[in-house]
Amino acid sequence: MIEALWLLAGGAAAGGFGSLLGLGGGVLLVPLLTLVFGLDLRAAVGVSLVSVIVTSSAAAGVYLERNIANLRLGMTLELFTACGALVGGLVAFLIDERLLTFLFSGLLVYVAITMLRAREPAPDDGAQLRPDLDVPDDHHVEPLAAGDLVSFRSAALARLSGEAYAVRNLGRGIVGSTGAGVVSALLGIGGGIIKVPLMHVGMGVPLRVATATSNLMIGVTAAASAVIYLLRGEIDPYTAGTVAIGVFVGASVGSRVAHRIELRFLNLLFVAVLLWTALQMLLKAVG
């Protein structure tokens, strides 16, 4: 009973902090499950993937209902994130767990640096359930005159563009999405930390749309590798169910109280936690 409460609380904390900071639970959950609860890394990744699907699906439903996510762009790119996740999900069982742990510590350092540089919540990884909390940063939006669309080199790009912005560099998006899928499957994260900058900076998609579209893609990406973890026996129903409920509750609460909390201090605190966790994971990797 006590273990269940701790696991629920841990999941809720990961989901809540993730939601407050615009990160998914995966970045927090995997270290929590491995360092605190003693799960091996692959088992933690499997549990994390399930939790990421739950939170991203809840958020993506809202984003779609509010017509914020770009469905066509998301589905086009998620075909490639799913391919990457398929490869990553298979490769994850071939490489040494120490190497995976080392890679995860590198990811934590990358996320910490990204958060320090951005000085604002990092791109969403699936936990944000209230899209209206994602303040749009529209300075990168490329306004289009009605006739501009016909000048696009590719009808496909025009088809994927929104009413107020033009999608560009689809090839870059495809390559980046495939890579995001691989990383997601290897490390149990949603991959929003890669996909949002890719779409926003690399493809000209407004930040708010990129965040919503990333959320949409996370579910399919994580599902492609979660089935591999499940069928290979790396997802335990007791642990995964408990953690997923905790993460769902935490993310829901976090998204509702985010506007009442001073995020700047929380951000810095979180960066420190990420770096400390990265060090612990590194120490675990080197034995």
Added chain:
Amino acid sequence: MNGSPQAGPAFERRLGRLLTAVTYVAVGLLAIGVVLMLLAGISPLAVGPPFDPAQLVPDLRALEPAGFLWLGLLAVIATPLSRVVGAAIGFVKRGEPLMAAISVAILVVIGISILAALGTR
């Protein structure tokens, strides 16, 4: 915009509602499983029974926590796929063959994932 019929916001709203509804069903199943697990005094860190499709219905009938948890986990994984299936049907109805083909291709990739996992167990 480009001459082809475009799925309007109503289409996306329907998909959003579908996604939200399936998510809540999945979370509900997991919640029932967790409650049953706690009532049975099972630790969430205990090693659970492996996934066995043949055991799912008997476990559900017997109100075994593992039955609800496995069904909930399957529902979680199926949640984004239900959106893809819904989108595929919508794109076909609206005469968008390219997007319909992309939707089907996504499902094919998931199918390959399942086969690859079964083949490498």
